[in-house]
Amino acid sequence: MNAPVPGLKPTTYIGQDTPRANARRLLAGRGQYVDDMHLPRELHAAFVRSPHAHARITRLDLSKARQARGVFWCGTGHDVAAVVSPWVATLTHFKGLKSAPQYAVALDRATWQGEAVAVVVAQTRAQAEDAVQLVEVEYETLPAVTDMETALDATTPVIHPDLGDNLAFTRSLDTGGVGDVFAGAHLVVEDTFRFGRHTGVCLEPRAITADYDASEHQLTVYLANQAPHMMRDIFAKHLDMPESNVRVIARDIGGSFGIKVHVYPDEMAIVGIAKLLKRPIRYSADRLESMSTDIHAREHRVKARMAVDKDGRILAFDMEDLTGIGPYSVYPRTSAVEGNQVVNLTGGPYDFRHYIASLKVVFQNKTPTCQYRAVGHPIAVAVTEGLVDLAAQKLGMDPAQFRRLNLIPDDKYPYTSASGLKFEQLSHHACLDKLLKLMDYPKLRAEQAALRAKGIHRGIGLAALIEVTNPSALFYGVGGARISAQDGCTLRLEPTGWVTAITGVTEQGQGTEGMIAQVVASAVGIPVEHVRVITGDTDVTPYGGGTWASRAAGIGGEAALQASKELKSNILALAGAILKRDAAGLDLRQSQIVERATGEVLQPLSETARIGQYRPDTLPREFQPQLSVTRQYGQRDWPFVFTNGIQASYVEVDPDTGFTRLLKHWMVEDCGTIINPMLVDEQLRGGIAQGIGAAMLEEILYDADGNLKNATLADYLVPMAAEMPDMVFGHVETPTKSSELGAKGAGEAGTAGAPAAVMNAINDALAPFNARVTDQPFTPERLLKALGKV
Amino acid sequence: MDHLITVNLKVNGTDVTKSVEPRTHLVDFLRNELSLTGSHAGCEHGVCGACTVLVDGEIVRGCLTLACQLEGAHVQTVEGLTESGAIADLQTAFHQRNSLQCGYCTPGMLVCASALMDEHPQASREEIREYLSGNYCRCTGYEAIVDAIESTMKNRAAGKALAGEDA
Numbered sequence: 001m002n003a004p005v006p007g008l009k010p011t012t013y014i015g016q017d018t019p020r021a022n023a024r025r026l027l028a029g030r031g032q033y034v035d036d037m038h039l040p041r042e043l044h045a046a047f048v049r050s051p052h053a054h055a056r057i058t059r060l061d062l063s064k065a066r067q068a069r070g071v072f073w074c075g076t077g078h079d080v081a082a083v084v085s086p087w088v089a090t091l092t093h094f095k096g097l098k099s100a101p102q103y104a105v106a107l108d109r110a111t112w113q114g115e116a117v118a119v120v121v122a123q124t125r126a127q128a129e130d131a132v133q134l135v136e137v138e139y140e141t142l143p144a145v146t147d148m149e150t151a152l153d154a155t156t157p158v159i160h161p162d163l164g165d166n167l168a169f170t171r172s173l174d175t176g177g178v179g180d181v182f183a184g185a186h187l188v189v190e191d192t193f194r195f196g197r198h199t200g201v202c203l204e205p206r207a208i209t210a211d212y213d214a215s216e217h218q219l220t221v222y223l224a225n226q227a228p229h230m231m232r233d234i235f236a237k238h239l240d241m242p243e244s245n246v247r248v249i250a251r252d253i254g255g256s257f258g259i260k261v262h263v264y265p266d267e268m269a270i271v272g273i274a275k276l277l278k279r280p281i282r283y284s285a286d287r288l289e290s291m292s293t294d295i296h297a298r299e300h301r302v303k304a305r306m307a308v309d310k311d312g313r314i315l316a317f318d319m320e321d322l323t324g325i326g327p328y329s330v331y332p333r334t335s336a337v338e339g340n341q342v343v344n345l346t347g348g349p350y351d352f353r354h355y356i357a358s359l360k361v362v363f364q365n366k367t368p369t370c371q372y373r374a375v376g377h378p379i380a381v382a383v384t385e386g387l388v389d390l391a392a393q394k395l396g397m398d399p400a401q402f403r404r405l406n407l408i409p410d411d412k413y414p415y416t417s418a419s420g421l422k423f424e425q426l427s428h429h430a431c432l433d434k435l436l437k438l439m440d441y442p443k444l445r446a447e448q449a450a451l452r453a454k455g456i457h458r459g460i461g462l463a464a465l466i467e468v469t470n471p472s473a474l475f476y477g478v479g480g481a482r483i484s485a486q487d488g489c490t491l492r493l494e495p496t497g498w499v500t501a502i503t504g505v506t507e508q509g510q511g512t513e514g515m516i517a518q519v520v521a522s523a524v525g526i527p528v529e530h531v532r533v534i535t536g537d538t539d540v541t542p543y544g545g546g547t548w549a550s551r552a553a554g555i556g557g558e559a560a561l562q563a564s565k566e567l568k569s570n571i572l573a574l575a576g577a578i579l580k581r582d583a584a585g586l587d588l589r590q591s592q593i594v595e596r597a598t599g600e601v602l603q604p605l606s607e608t609a610r611i612g613q614y615r616p617d618t619l620p621r622e623f624q625p626q627l628s629v630t631r632q633y634g635q636r637d638w639p640f641v642f643t644n645g646i647q648a649s650y651v652e653v654d655p656d657t658g659f660t661r662l663l664k665h666w667m668v669e670d671c672g673t674i675i676n677p678m679l680v681d682e683q684l685r686g687g688i689a690q691g692i693g694a695a696m697l698e699e700i701l702y703d704a705d706g707n708l709k710n711a712t713l714a715d716y717l718v719p720m721a722a723e724m725p726d727m728v729f730g731h732v733e734t735p736t737k738s739s740e741l742g743a744k745g746a747g748e749a750g751t752a753g754a755p756a757a758v759m760n761a762i763n764d765a766l767a768p769f770n771a772r773v774t775d776q777p778f779t780p781e782r783l784l785k786a787l788g789k790v
Numbered sequence: 791m792d793h794l795i796t797v798n799l800k801v802n803g804t805d806v807t808k809s810v811e812p813r814t815h816l817v818d819f820l821r822n823e824l825s826l827t828g829s830h831a832g833c834e835h836g837v838c839g840a841c842t843v844l845v846d847g848e849i850v851r852g853c854l855t856l857a858c859q860l861e862g863a864h865v866q867t868v869e870g871l872t873e874s875g876a877i878a879d880l881q882t883a884f885h886q887r888n889s890l891q892c893g894y895c896t897p898g899m900l901v902c903a904s905a906l907m908d909e910h911p912q913a914s915r916e917e918i919r920e921y922l923s924g925n926y927c928r929c930t931g932y933e934a935i936v937d938a939i940e941s942t943m944k945n946r947a948a949g950k951a952l953a954g955e956d957a
Contacts, residue, residue, distance in 0.1 A: 686891060
């Protein structure tokens with residue numbers, strides 16, 4: 001008979017809704033965003049930006065601006081180019097990708113409306129902005145290439161004549177035999193899907209303060225950015241400085257979503273000017289600059305068809321994607337990734353063998369596009385799920401049943417998709433079952449039918465998805481990008497018994513620091529309040545990639561786990577030396593050294609740590625306590641560790657006005673080990689809200705001359721509180737075996753699937769009218785057009 | 791812009807006298823002149839609400855209000871509301887419910903919510919959403935914010951009821 005153990009038991013924070021410590025200062029208004037911080041002798045920069053989409057600069061006169069009050073310096077593109085070398089954003093694994101040299105400030109020609117053509121530096125921001133008005137620029141306007149559909153026509157001007165044409169990148173994929181499969185198929189469904197241009201609309205605009213100290217040849221850059229080490233490498237390279245003389249500090253960041261992971265020409269200019277003037281230079285974009293110079297994303301037109309057999313089994317996909325990326329591929333991740341992902345991910349959740357795809361990525365005179373949250377996923381998911389629902393409708397099958405028939409079986413892993421993606425272990429069917437239960441699908445269908453009889457038009461839309469997370473070096477490193485595929489965590493045992501964790505993954509509000517604290521506290525054996533986490537400083541943290549592609553928990557969390565295990569082992573060795581016991585018989589629980597077998601408390605950790613730091617003289621001569629450890633982790637088993645999930649949307653459409661009301665949204669997701677369920681759900685929720693923005697509201701509009709027509713938050717609509725539905729979540733946990741922690745990412749699945757779910761729900765509501773929409777966003781006007789009412 | 795206007799006002803209970811350019815917006819005045827960086831400039835159009843502060847108890851947009859208009863006014867920012875403890879329960883609820891991610895909208899959201907709770911202490915979820923519809927949050931999807939405000943209102947109402955019983 002076993003008596004209850006009287007001592008301490010191991011505890012864990014993994015799976016707990018632990019509130020994140022760093023939220024407290026943000027709630028008190030004590031955040032430290034870049035623009036909140038000031039340096040002695042700092043100067044403010046403001047940019048002169050091209051009002052034309054494409055124009056040659058024929059005269060640029062800075063003389064009046066130089067005379068303006070408070071102005072310290074004015075420069076042209078040539079002045080900045082003297083200190084910042086240009087870049088060309090290509091990577092070798094995107095074969096054939098081409099782009100032109102891009103300068104921090106345009107030299108002689110502006111290629112999109114908003115491109116910087118000159119810069120003014122003054123004592124205050126207002127003075128710099130006043131002086132911008134005094135810069136005289138004359139332009140010869142050039143024909144603007146705006147329509148991606150005609151960008152490759154022989155009659156369309158070539159934006160970069162040296163490149164020969166406006167084709168940045170093209171890719172084809174063909175598994176073979178696809179034509180025959182389509183020819184022999186029982187049913188072929190096809191449609192064309194259009195996706196509006198978006199931008200991330202971070203509430204904190206991009207901001208930078210660069211400080212160059214000539215005495216030490218040291219550049220310190222305070223930057224709102226997700227990848228500080230990547231930026232350090234780039235600043236060093238383009239300013240021709242040793243990388244070790246560059247420090248990048250990213251403190252609090254007011255939203256990012258992939259927007260703040262790229263190289264922005266104006267930020268390069270600021271860094272260069274700081275070096276040139278040997279003074280701190282600060283710059284913060286205003287909203288107009290954010291809308292016209294933050295990267296855009298998702299301007300795609302996809303023609304796709306899907307072949308199905310008589311039982312409703314998917315046989316093949318055929319997809320053609322055209323996307324416009326602006327005048328340059330964006331440095332250093334390139335603008336080929338989004339289209340490439342669409343090719344990779346289309347059809348992703350389904351079990352089929354035949355696939356043919358082609359991708360064309362073209363240049364235009366619009367703001368450059370690059371990776372924004374869920375890169376490529378929302379497009380691939382909308383195309384796939386749109387065709388899936390269409391096929392189910394044509395066959396008279398329930399859309400949930402059609403998915404059950406076609407989703408990759410949960411026992412068929414590892415699985416290689418038709419596009420070549422490798423899946424370790426997904427759980428589509430478990431997620432589908434859970435979703436249908438969560439939303440009470442049969443009851444909802446009954447309610448829909450009953451209301452339809454009363455003239456109330458509701459629709460239910462499903463969208464299954466996969467998400468790229470925990471990327472290996474195959475994402476960027478293999479193509480020559482100096483973007484780290486691994487991350488590290490240093491742990492330091494303080495003399496008090498608390499632990500300082502210093503990690504290369506970064507925090508933009510998703511809860512990275514809280515997640516790291518939970519992993520460390522659990523694995524070391526201390527209260528989570530005793531872990532202090534430091535991120536975002538290249539002089540301090542281990543070298544690493546940062547936070548993007550949903551990698552912070554999966555990569556950074558695993559590094560923290562391995563460091564914690566090592567630190568704990570070292571602590572127990574120290575305790576063993578102090579207590580003259582075998583360390584193997586000891587454990588650390590709730591900050592107490594205990595006997596492993598009984599949990600009996602032997603010594604508080606604070607005492608162990610005190611002796612380790614201050615009284616090593618009392619320890620055996622040959623024993624040196626190791627109270628700081630670093631472990632690094634890169635995921636090497638798979639190109640990416642995919643997650644899966646499925647969403648459902650319930651909407652009501654008013655066929656007279658075209659307005660859609662979002663009634664409810666559900667999602668079941670499998671991101672492996674869940675470290676903090678509350679933080680995961682909030683990632684899903686925020687991601688879904690951004691996806692709903694795409695489906696319902698967001699579209700950057702240009703006129704035919706390349707003028708950006710809705711560059712304010714009064715004109716570019718984003719989801720607000722009153723329009724958002726309540727959301728319900730469920731989870732399936734399939735830990736990845738590629739790490740001990742088993743965590744996969746969860747940052748992008750919400751955004752990936754929401755537009756497709758909403759689209760399918762709207763089309764389900766419109767079905768009685770024989771109407772259908774596939775062009776996002778689904779505005780009242782587009783619905784009324786589909787209904788033949790306007 | 792040589793002409794400066796002297797303005798006397800109270801900020802978070804403290805008397806302030808400053809000379810400002812007529813064009814200086816309240817949010818820039820708070821941030822640059824008084825180092826009260828909790829209020830943020832998000833859209834500079836009065837749309838996003840990140841600059842929301844209280845002027846004489848009413849919520850206003852710091853980006854649409856000129857500092858020189860505020861002679862004799864009392865401005866309260868997130869820093870003042872934090873130090874006085876007036877919204878400590880709301881801040882705790884936001885923390886527990888993770889009703890913020892990047893935190894950039896949060897000060898404006900808190901100021902707006904505190905006004906709602908004063909004006910309409912029994913607001914429904916729909917009314918909370920409607921009241922917040924001038925405050926943009928890109929991170930959360932709003933539901934956690936609504937949850938925290940709703941729970942704080944309920945707790946305040948329960949606290950008042952309890953205080954009433956005691957009296």
